[in-house]
Amino acid sequence: MSGNAIEVVGLTKHYGSFHALNGLDLTVEAGGVTGFLGPNGAGKTTTIRILLGLLHADGGTAQVLGGNPWTDAVELHKRLVYVPGDVALWPNLTGGEIIDVLGRLSGGLEKSRKTAMLERFQLDPRKKAKTYSKGNRQKVALVAALASRAELLILDEPTSGLDPIMEAEFQSCIREIKGEGRAVLLSSHIFSEVEKLADSVTIIRDGRSVESGTLEQLRHLTRTHVRAGFATNSDALAQVNGVYDYYDDKGEVTFSVDHDQLPNVLAAVAALSPTALVVNPPSLEEIFLSHYEDTMSPAQAAAVRGEMK
Amino acid sequence: MTTTSPSSVVATPAAVAGSPRSPLAHLGTMVAFTLRYNRIRLIVWLLLTVGMVAFIGSYYKGLDPQALQELIIAGRVPSMQSLLGWITAAAPGSAPLGAAVWIKSWMFVSLMLGIGMVFLVTHNLRADEDTGRTELFRSRPLGLHSSLASTLIMTVGLCLIAAIGIGAVGVAQQYGATLGSTSGGDPDPLGSWVFGASIGAVGLIGIGVGVLTNELMSTSGGANGLGAAILGLFYIVRMGTDIQNGDLTWISPIGWAEKMDPWSHNLMWPLAAIIALTAVLIGVGWMIEARRDYGGSLFAARPGHASARRWMTSVTGLAVRLQRTAWIGWAVGIAVFALMLGSITPMMADMFKSADIGGVDASSMLAVIGFLLSMISLGVCSFAVYSTSTMALDDAHGLLEHQLSGAVSRVGWALKRLAVSFVGTLILLIILCKVYALSYGAGMNDFGDFWTITALAFAFVPSMLVLMGVVVLGFGWWPRQAVAIGWALFGALWFIMILGQVLKLPEDVLNAMPFFSAATTLANGPDWATLIVTAIVGLAMIVIGLIGFRRRNVPA
Structure with a gap:
């Protein structure tokens, strides 16, 4: 399909004086997974609701599958599928009934695919929705979405409440979908999930996109993390060009290195005969949190850095 | 570092909202769904x-x-x-x-x-x-x-x-x-x-x-x-x-x-x-x-306070805070209604004809007033049913286990909630009778009956206890049906009240039913025997219900 699945430029939305969205840019390409990250309240769900034609935008442009999300909602919804962050179901209907009703509105579900998905996610479709736990409610929405053949999937924290086995199942489903050339917008707080699945990532903060690109591109913006053990004194390393946040914990040394300085620094490390060496590329978590360091208190920042050692 | 440039298709501005196309798409599916979803309600209606x-x-x-x-x-x-x-x-x-x-x-x-x-x-x-x-x-x-x-x-x-x-x-x-x-x-x-x-x-x-x-x-x-x-x-x-x-x-x-x-x-x-x-x-x-x-309305929810005021943080205070709006609505409605009814009663006195109502000589205005207020007090006591059933609703919504995880005993919690329901409904009954008596007395220029009518409110208390008791009984032993049971009894009493003799119940049974027993109080004085027995029945149901609550699983 020509063009992108989702094309958003300069989107704005305000509620009275509160600006939920302040010029958001977002692109989702066909055949790829786009991660959509941001802290709580940044505007992710608002953006998704605008893309679904549930909310009016106040400014900017938004295009979903080549159409206007508000006026062409009914047509577009035949080609896309949505999993909400907090699934509410009709208490007296069974999971299977709800999946069928939703599927019927979208033009029908293939029975074999539905059964296969129910099997994969181990969901009993005969139980009434009011008896489902949070995770099972989530599964109802997931099965209804993944059993379809929609061109575009819009997923808002789809695996919240799922155990790690189901999380793995979900990831393999998404990989299959990618392979079929369909597009996915994945909004999630689970960095490992986004790292494994996403081809590109957009980070949103206070209603505008602050970072966007492939993971590779984003990694080049931050530093590589190094942890080394030395028998001798290694304080000289702290003075090497490109080394930051040098910290010596009784022989176990940690620091971060600029990408372009990596060769010299490694040479310096080798010269000091390390007994142990671990080099980590920057995680998505680091990339994400580096955008928020100036809004965190010093204590918070220290705690976060401590956790990422 | 943003990626691709806008596609070749001209991007439509999001803010220019035309009307959505196909506003009634899939109406047929929705009608089928709505009918199925409501099928029992439709039959009941x-x-x-x-x-x-x-x-x-x-x-x-x-x-x-x-x-x-x-x-x-x-x-x-x-x-x-x-x-x-x-x-x-x-x-x-x-x-x-x-x-x-x-x-x-x-x-x-x-x-x-x-x-x-x-x-x-x-x-x-x-x-x-x-x-x-x-x-x-x-x-x-x-x-x-x-x-x-x-x-x-x-x-x-x-x-x-x-x-x-x-x-x-x-x-x-x-x-x-x-x-x-x-x-x-x-x-x-x-x-x-x-x-x-x-x-x-x-x-x-x-x-x-x-x-x-x-x-x-x-x-x-x-x-x-x-x-x-x-x-x-x-x-x-x-x-x-x-x-x-x-x-x-x-x-x-x-x-x-x-x-x-x-x-x-x-x-x-x-x-x-x-x-x-x-x-x-x-x-x-x-x-x-x-x-x-989506999700919006003309009158949107407004933000409230950042912290709870002291009185709200106890079991009783919280219940009052949560039921406050409904109670105020009830109180205002009852007051207006009682004012209206009281002001037109004197007109009735002029047009009065003798007839038999409920076995009492109806030439007495008090008998009529008593009968009227009994009918209305049943309606007022629907607040008691609603308020008591919030206990069962808390259970169903998972709020009960949260509250009980705090330092509060089960029976203690329940008694405090019941106290709120009891006092709340009693005040409503007093409002009904007092406002009516005021309005009636003003119209007749004679406040002689003021205290008698006001005291009538207390004659309804045993009946209120019965209504509350049924809900508590359900709450203790059949929690998922408690709310339905309470409203079913309320509905049954309402039907008996309205249909009266149509049901061919013996006179004695009818007069012994809750709210009926109070109807003749104004004319003949309180029927102590029936009132006490009714109160005991209500209290017994509450006690048995609480026993069930203490021993059952939460949530059921």
Whole structure:
């Protein structure tokens, strides 16, 4: 399909004086997974609701599958599928009934695919929705979405409440979908999930996109993390060009290195005969949190850095 | 570092919102879903409306003409007319059977249908949007207005079927038959159709009001409360003028339906007026829905306080805070109603005719007042049912386990909640009686009965305990059915109250029932034996219920 699945430029939305969205840019390409990250309240769900034609935008442009999300909602919804962050179901209907009703509105579900998905996610479709736990409610929405053949999937924290086995199942489903050339917008707080699945990532903060690109591109913006053990004194390393946040914990040394300085620094490390060496590329978590360091208190920042050692 | 440049297709500005295409897409699917989702409610409504009328009609048909006339005369007493409405056909020589059925059932069934439609509309619209279920539907190819349209199709269809059903019952049971000619057939079958249509019309009013309040309020509680309040206002407004068949009845849309006057004037044009009013209300609601965001409403929820005030943080305080809005609504409604009723009672005193009501010599005004207030106190005690059932609702919503994880014993928690329900309802009863007594005394220029009437409030306490007791009993032993059990008993008492002798219960049993036992208190003094036994029954149910609560699983 020509063009992108989702094309958003300069989107704005305000509620009275509160600006939920302040010029958001977002692109989702066909055949790829786009991660959509941001802290709580940044505007992710608002953006998704605008893309679904549930909310009016106040400014900017938004295009979903080549159409206007508000006026062409009914047509577009035949080609896309949505999993909400907090699934509410009709208490007296069974999971299977709800999946069928939703599927019927979208033009029908293939029975074999539905059964296969129910099997994969181990969901009993005969139980009434009011008896489902949070995770099972989530599964109802997931099965209804993944059993379809929609061109575009819009997923808002789809695996919240799922155990790690189901999380793995979900990831393999998404990989299959990618392979079929369909597009996915994945909004999630689970960095490992986004790292494994996403081809590109957009980070949103206070209603505008602050970072966007492939993971590779984003990694080049931050530093590589190094942890080394030395028998001798290694304080000289702290003075090497490109080394930051040098910290010596009784022989176990940690620091971060600029990408372009990596060769010299490694040479310096080798010269000091390390007994142990671990080099980590920057995680998505680091990339994400580096955008928020100036809004965190010093204590918070220290705690976060401590956790990422 | 953003990636690709905009695609070659010209991007449409998001802010320029045209109307969404296909606003009724998949209406058929939605109608099927809505009908299936509500199937039990629909059947119950048909039974409550058509079934009740048929039941009353069949009983009255079995009475001899003299007894029927006495019933009609009793119903034309001004006090009754203010509560139940006025009908021309009750004049001698018209259609006694029809008139009797109308007097007994019209106001009750049509109000029930009207308020019921508000609740049914909210159940299908705002309730789903409030909880987030609509989001799932709207993410599919469902038209913007399909949900509203399917709800309308269902509710209007229900009112239509109820109206036709009642009309058919009337024709079958020959409500239009004139006195002494039950074998001569029905000279006025049209009257029965008008009768049915007038009840369906009030249902339509409820639908229109419900659609509007669903667009105005952001929660289902708000929509239901506002809708019921509006219908209540329509009811109260025509109360004063109905005593004398006043023209002011036309101010209230319920009055329009009332004035359709089956079996005498047989007016159908007020129905057209009601249809027009309903269409306008629905139209306004439709327009609001077309423009607003998902989840939005005209009156949005406003932010509140950042921290709880001290008094709110105890079990009792929290319960008061949560039930405060509903209670205030109740209190205001009851006060207005009592004021109105009290002010027109003196007019009744002038027009009083002797008749037999409930086995007491009705030439005594006090007997009438006692009877009236007993009927109304049952309505007031619906607050007790609601308040007590919040305990069971907390359990169902997972709030109970959260509260019990704190430093509070189960029985202690329950007793505090019951105390809030008890005191809250008692104050409402006192408001009812006190305001009524004030208004009545002012009208009569005689406050001699003021304290007697005020004290009547306490005579209703044992009956209140019974209502609360049933809910607590359910809460302890059958928690998932507790709320239903409570309202079922309430409904049963209500039916007994309205139908009275129709059920052919022995006089003694009737007088022993809750609320009936208090009816004669004003005239004959308190029937201590019955009051005490009733109180004991209520308290016993509470105790047994609490025992069940203490030993069962939470949640059940």
